[in-house]
Amino acid sequence: MGLKAVKGTRDFYPEQMALRNWLADAWRRVSVRNGFVEFDGPVLEYLDLYRAKSGDEIVSQLFNFTDRGGRDLALRPEITPTLARMVNARINSLPRPIKWFSIPRLFRAENPQKGRLREFFQWNVDVIGSEDVLADAECIFTAVDFLAEVGLTPGDVVVRIGSRPLTAAMLRKVGVPDENMDAALAALDKRPRVPAEAFADMAADAGVPAGRVADLCAFQDAEDLSAAAAAIGEAPGVADEIARLEALMGRLAQMDVGDYCRLDLRMVRGLAYYTGVVYEIFDAAGSLGGVGGGGRYDNLLEVLGGPAVGATGFGMGDVVLAILLEEKGKLPDLAARLDAFVVPGGDGQAEDVLRVLARLRRAGVVADASMRANLGKALKEANKRRAAYAVIVRSGSVAVKDLATGNQASVPDETFLAEPKKYLQ
Amino acid sequence: MGLKAVKGTRDFYPEQMALRNWLADAWRRVSVRNGFVEFDGPVLEYLDLYRAKSGDEIVSQLFNFTDRGGRDLALRPEITPTLARMVNARINSLPRPIKWFSIPRLFRAENPQKGRLREFFQWNVDVIGSEDVLADAECIFTAVDFLAEVGLTPGDVVVRIGSRPLTAAMLRKVGVPDENMDAALAALDKRPRVPAEAFADMAADAGVPAGRVADLCAFQDAEDLSAAAAAIGEAPGVADEIARLEALMGRLAQMDVGDYCRLDLRMVRGLAYYTGVVYEIFDAAGSLGGVGGGGRYDNLLEVLGGPAVGATGFGMGDVVLAILLEEKGKLPDLAARLDAFVVPGGDGQAEDVLRVLARLRRAGVVADASMRANLGKALKEANKRRAAYAVIVRSGSVAVKDLATGNQASVPDETFLAEPKKYLQ
Numbered sequence: 030m031g032l033k034a035v036k037g038t039r040d041f042y043p044e045q046m047a048l049r050n051w052l053a054d055a056w057r058r059v060s061v062r063n064g065f066v067e068f069d070g071p072v073l074e075y076l077d078l079y080r081a082k083s084g085d086e087i088v089s090q091l092f093n094f095t096d097r098g099g100r101d102l103a104l105r106p107e108i109t110p111t112l113a114r115m116v117n118a119r120i121n122s123l124p125r126p127i128k129w130f131s132i133p134r135l136f137r138a139e140n141p142q143k144g145r146l147r148e149f150f151q152w153n154v155d156v157i158g159s160e161d162v163l164a165d166a167e168c169i170f171t172a173v174d175f176l177a178e179v180g181l182t183p184g185d186v187v188v189r190i191g192s193r194p195l196t197a198a199m200l201r202k203v204g205v206p207d208e209n210m211d212a213a214l215a216a217l218d219k220r221p222r223v224p225a226e227a228f229a230d231m232a233a234d235a236g237v238p239a240g241r242v243a244d245l246c247a248f249q250d251a252e253d254l255s256a257a258a259a260a261i262g263e264a265p266g267v268a269d270e271i272a273r274l275e276a277l278m279g280r281l282a283q284m285d286v287g288d289y290c291r292l293d294l295r296m297v298r299g300l301a302y303y304t305g306v307v308y309e310i311f312d313a314a315g316s317l318g319g320v321g322g323g324g325r326y327d328n329l330l331e332v333l334g335g336p337a338v339g340a341t342g343f344g345m346g347d348v349v350l351a352i353l354l355e356e357k358g359k360l361p362d363l364a365a366r367l368d369a370f371v372v373p374g375g376d377g378q379a380e381d382v383l384r385v386l387a388r389l390r391r392a393g394v395v396a397d398a399s400m401r402a403n404l405g406k407a408l409k410e411a412n413k414r415r416a417a418y419a420v421i422v423r424s425g426s427v428a429v430k431d432l433a434t435g436n437q438a439s440v441p442d443e444t445f446l447a448e449p450k451k452y453l454q
Numbered sequence: 455m456g457l458k459a460v461k462g463t464r465d466f467y468p469e470q471m472a473l474r475n476w477l478a479d480a481w482r483r484v485s486v487r488n489g490f491v492e493f494d495g496p497v498l499e500y501l502d503l504y505r506a507k508s509g510d511e512i513v514s515q516l517f518n519f520t521d522r523g524g525r526d527l528a529l530r531p532e533i534t535p536t537l538a539r540m541v542n543a544r545i546n547s548l549p550r551p552i553k554w555f556s557i558p559r560l561f562r563a564e565n566p567q568k569g570r571l572r573e574f575f576q577w578n579v580d581v582i583g584s585e586d587v588l589a590d591a592e593c594i595f596t597a598v599d600f601l602a603e604v605g606l607t608p609g610d611v612v613v614r615i616g617s618r619p620l621t622a623a624m625l626r627k628v629g630v631p632d633e634n635m636d637a638a639l640a641a642l643d644k645r646p647r648v649p650a651e652a653f654a655d656m657a658a659d660a661g662v663p664a665g666r667v668a669d670l671c672a673f674q675d676a677e678d679l680s681a682a683a684a685a686i687g688e689a690p691g692v693a694d695e696i697a698r699l700e701a702l703m704g705r706l707a708q709m710d711v712g713d714y715c716r717l718d719l720r721m722v723r724g725l726a727y728y729t730g731v732v733y734e735i736f737d738a739a740g741s742l743g744g745v746g747g748g749g750r751y752d753n754l755l756e757v758l759g760g761p762a763v764g765a766t767g768f769g770m771g772d773v774v775l776a777i778l779l780e781e782k783g784k785l786p787d788l789a790a791r792l793d794a795f796v797v798p799g800g801d802g803q804a805e806d807v808l809r810v811l812a813r814l815r816r817a818g819v820v821a822d823a824s825m826r827a828n829l830g831k832a833l834k835e836a837n838k839r840r841a842a843y844a845v846i847v848r849s850g851s852v853a854v855k856d857l858a859t860g861n862q863a864s865v866p867d868e869t870f871l872a873e874p875k876k877y878l879q
Contacts, residue, residue, distance in 0.1 A: 393487060
């Protein structure tokens with residue numbers, strides 16, 4: 030058992046690692062240019078942090094254990110509780126709005142399947158300390174900025190935007206009591222993925238009166254906000270939420286990402302803690318699970334012992350995203366390359382090869398070397414390593430050979446080493 | 455308990471995260487320019503992987519648990535067993551030498567103290583598939599290349615280089631039986647950190663005859679290799695190992711890092727699996743624990759079910775390194791900065807601010823915005839966010855204000871947005 034990877038985890042050989050780094054670099058670059066700063070927490074947290082946020086049922090979904098000191102610990106299944114804990118600890122000194130992102134490694138004790146692993150990475154982007162709809166727009170814009178950055182178009186992906194307050198108001202309207210609200214939301218969250226009859230059974234179990242399931246579905250499937258509002262009728266907060274959603278869509282249009290975004294009241298999200306807008310990012314074909322999603326969660330910091338403060342954000346995992354990018358042909362060639370491959374131009378040049386190699390590396394040139402005395406074989410190795418140039422070391426000079434064109438120029442040793450990058454571009 | 459970080463773990467607020475990223479970026483950059491490619495494995499491995507390598511005693515030093523499927527799992531305390539497992543799985547298809555590096559997050563269930571935490575990062579650099587001393591030299595050069603890259607000089611740090619085969623030969627010479635070899639090596643590893651009498655007791659416990667402790671110490675403290683060789687006398691393999699060490703020091707001198715490196719036979723290293731050269735990196739003042747270390751481990755892949763194949767490498771943790779860099783004043787200013795801070799030049803410009811902001815970000819400019827109508831306050835915010843430029847949005851034009859000099863230029867809106875970086879440098 031010790032000699033293979035645990036099921037649901039991944040070995041990142043260099044080719045997989047290059048992809049992981051390419052994704053993380055793009056996530057980081059896009060976050061930073063959108064004004065977010067990076068944070069991270071520990072992989073190990075007290076189990077109580079997740080219990081406090083999500084109740085006891087969360088425990089069965091995560092890896093947890095009691096350590097030798099008797100502490101109940103868990104491997105983090107998401108970063109948001111850590112984010113709330115960290116922000117709460119410094120709530121009085123952090124200037125608001127707090128715009129933070131993270132790329133945590135997360136762990137879930139569930140059966141692995143396509144797009145869902147036990148160990149994965151998830152980009153998280155959050156704005157804390159603002160109740161303005163602009164904060165939601167900033168998060169959605171940042172998600173779209175990334176999607177566009179990696180070459181995904183509105184024909185490839187769509188951000189479907191729903192509303193917890195409107196959905197809850199409609200559930201109340203059809204007669205779902207408050208104590209059943211979470212169960213009814215959970216049933217609605219599954220609706221897009223199950224047949225109509227199965228949904229009707231789930232809705233009934235969650236307290237939706239049998240005669241009102243059709244009304245509920247009609248609300249979710251409404252063509253526009255006014256139809257949805259009409260379905261709900263008069264109810265507290267509905268007009269405000271409609272106005273917020275309209276403002277959000279307006280902001281997204283002003284930021285020129287409206288073509289990636291669509292109002293869709295079927296979006297509900299699984300987690301209990303959302304309080305406002307919710308959204309999910311899907312591949313347009315709908316053949317994969319969600320690429321990511323998020324929403325507003327204004328109560329979470331308070332639940333974890335902090336103040337009442339607006340909070341909104343999203344997560345995007347690496348597994349489904351990588352599948353989608355591969356399907357769309359958007360993954361670049363990430364094979365490792367060298368700027369220079371240093372080879373001996375004759376016998377007895379091993380010392381000079383090492384000297385030149387070391388100088389190149391210290392100057393920031395990505396370089397490796399061969400000790401093969403046979404020049405033909407050494408050049409073959411240079412090509413195999415995808416070197417741009419071969420540097421053939423002779424006595425007092427080097428020959429710099431462009432491996433793409435075959436052009437070669439001889440340069441005095443020290444002239445070359447004084448400004449190597451000049452000769453390697 | 456759920457509301458604070460677990461003891462021995464760290465919360466990475468943006469300022470700590472910036473340092474962590476700065477270190478990881480430097481590790482990665484230096485590894486790549488030295489011809490290494492990155493890999494990683496899972497955080498969760500089967501406990502047996504560590505038992506196979508290090509025996510049952512390792513279990514008390516790591517976080518382990520039995521999951522719901524009855525699997526005995528561990529949080530990785532080091533990456534080398536994973537490296538050996540991964541290489542073994544593809545040993546016939548990977549071109550050699552295999553030059554891999556990694557920056558894993560690691561976990562140890564030990565009491566936290568200065569420089570030692572329960573959760574930390576460790577740069578690992580390994581060459582597998584070569585028994586040539588050049589592979590050892592490549593690893594040590596790469597370590598020094600990094601130390602120099604972050605500004606540490608031979609006055610700040612030193613790589614102390616010892617030899618397992620010579621040390622073992624000397625232990626046999628003074629009468630330590632083979633079955634006591636690991637215990638005697640472990641005692642020697644502790645010698646630099648304990649008083650002479652305490653070491654004498656530990657040596658006796660490990661089977662060193664009382665009358666020979668002084669000889670053993672004299673060997674370790676030898677001024678040069680010939681004195682050490684004389685102390686051992688005739689023994690199998692000693693002349694070869696002396697020649698290897700001399701070749702190694704010669705290679706390091708050819709690569710111009712000899713001034714960072716010193717032969718020091720007191721270096722033994724704690725782990726049982728080393729088979730050749732061993733080394734540790736210390737701060738020159740010797741006030742901190744080791745910054746890193748490594749050596750040759752030619753048997754490990756075979757122990758884990760693979761072929762007999764040469765392997766050598768080192769690890770360098772982030773905790774002691776960060777303390778050292780801080781003490782030496784080598785940490786750069788890592789505060790987050792913006793290229794541009796977009797502000798409204800008058801009332802009713804909120805939509806235009808968003809439009810300009812979005813265009814700047816999509817063009818790769820690190821940008822944020824204020825919606826404050828008061829220009830003075832908005833510019834104050836721009837300074838607080840360390841923006842290089844304020845972009846004041848007017849009707850049809852923008853004013854680009856250099857916040858360092860106060861210089862300001864008005865540019866037509868679309869002219870600016872067509873090539874924003876031209877105006878922001």
